[in-house]
Amino acid sequence: MAPITIALDAMGGDHAPVFVVNGIDIARARFPDTNFILYGDEQRILPLLQKKRKLKDRCEIRHTDVVIGADDKPSQALRRGRRSSMRQAIDAVASGDAQGVVSAGNTGALMAMAKYVLKTIEGVDRPAIASFFPTARGESTMLDLGANVDCDANNLVQFAVMGAAFARTVLGVQRPSVGLLNIGVEEVKGHDAVRRVAQMLRESDPPFDFYGFVEGGDIALGTVDVIVTDGFTGNVALKTVEGTARLYSRFLRAAFRRSVFSRLGYLLARPALETLRHKVDPRVYNGAMFVGLNGIVVKSHGGTDATGFASAIGVAVDMVKGRYGDLILADFERFGAPIQPIPQAATS
């Protein structure tokens, strides 16, 4: 396979470009066949690169001093950000200079620019944000995580196809199971859109196993490989998972500090607890994918560190190597057609 090139918005995120360069250095060792183009302030990036001996040959800096701010509105970013590090990194995918882009910058701006530059795949009405997370059974993915607050049945069906392709490419599941997030598993539960989607998927022949409805408790359980929901519910659910895990860790730390015995107990159990910590380490699960676009776009958490940023790069590399773009195009050619003509009025 030919070497891969990943374009990076070197200026997006809370402590950019430091964690970006350090993250690339970790990813460099993991993916020897990958090169990087860094978009951003050369004067700030170059000194960091020069400290990483092995990184220099694999990186190219393309200078720009325009940066999209964390609080910039997507529409502003779109109009005024043509020379920004974020936009140029996306342009690199459009031009073929790179096969994927990773940014830890402003999510809304990244989505708006990526949609504008790369366009959505034919058959997809709206791109979605997907991510993966640890479960009792391994790993699962969920979408949409906030790109679309209002979704009709067609959107949700398309998310199912895109999510299943993602599970095949990045999670390596041959034929993923897909569940529709609802407030009960019975057919009568939920609002019109989810009931309609369930009916559509049961009556068609999708490129995945349609499991039916799942509930909030199934997210952590890993009942299915792919959880499909609207961007409002998905965003709330994912942040709820993260928040609850953090609370539990906090309670646990407090418990271990309670007495001399519990402190000693902690020391004895530490290696085992470290394994647990790694299992639920949000940095390992950093990297939200924008799916449904003609190009691979990965959003890293803005507050992540080098380890987390390297994970996000890893997701982009996996998607490139797994030919996510081709897979999803083929799925929509085969499966997209019969689900397209459903009129809006019947589904929302």
Place this chain on the structure above:
Amino acid sequence: MAPITIALDAMGGDHAPVFVVNGIDIARARFPDTNFILYGDEQRILPLLQKKRKLKDRCEIRHTDVVIGADDKPSQALRRGRRSSMRQAIDAVASGDAQGVVSAGNTGALMAMAKYVLKTIEGVDRPAIASFFPTARGESTMLDLGANVDCDANNLVQFAVMGAAFARTVLGVQRPSVGLLNIGVEEVKGHDAVRRVAQMLRESDPPFDFYGFVEGGDIALGTVDVIVTDGFTGNVALKTVEGTARLYSRFLRAAFRRSVFSRLGYLLARPALETLRHKVDPRVYNGAMFVGLNGIVVKSHGGTDATGFASAIGVAVDMVKGRYGDLILADFERFGAPIQPIPQAATS
């Protein structure tokens, strides 16, 4: 204060009536001024009661052999369940024989019957389901948890008033903070209904502190005392919290079993870990309240045990003692008026 009487659906739940009677026995010791009316199969309840010496004087059995099944549809239950233990327990509140009712039976049937028998409070369009849960700061409450999948801005504003009254009565917070669940904290985030609610609450003088938008991560953090959302998102969020907590416990148990050292560590830290376990024990947080009705109705988890059922009884007792009904009526008289006339078209 005069003694309180709580009506109990003795036949609802997975192992009824055993955990019901045992739960009442725990609650009996906690609330010496409370009496109980048990609706259900006398032949099954009486032998259980006779084993509890101190309970006999405080309980009355009212026999019925009709039981609402876990899978019965609400409409069926409503039509055919007039003689059921669930319905008669609700009727006891309507007639004044009891001041509150607790059931571990079918949620949909309980809500349908409670609405039919008790009616909604004047000023409330739709009752909601509320519950409370442990957070980093103490305890918070959230509603709606599934009674209403589609909510307009008026519904959400009413939920805020009802939730705040609940936080005052049961959580003992003088002036609760109320947050609106959204996918970001900026004003532009979310769908029309949540943005409209935020505007309505900012422009009015509600009987609580309106905090603004909160996100999924704020649920466990306890950023606000009351989280307001629609029944779809709320149900998913609550079940997600529960599921994530269970997963974490499971990972933790596995970690402690990993080696001789970690097992020993567990033994040393056990007392501290037991405190943590109690802190997040779902049985302590058992009891979902149906708010917005002319009467106090508490739903226990169907799969709970005696400890959990006693918690649910405790919630009902707290609501009766805190005069939740009067409080909410007064709030709606004062605050309800200015928020009523908003036309549907502008809010959905």
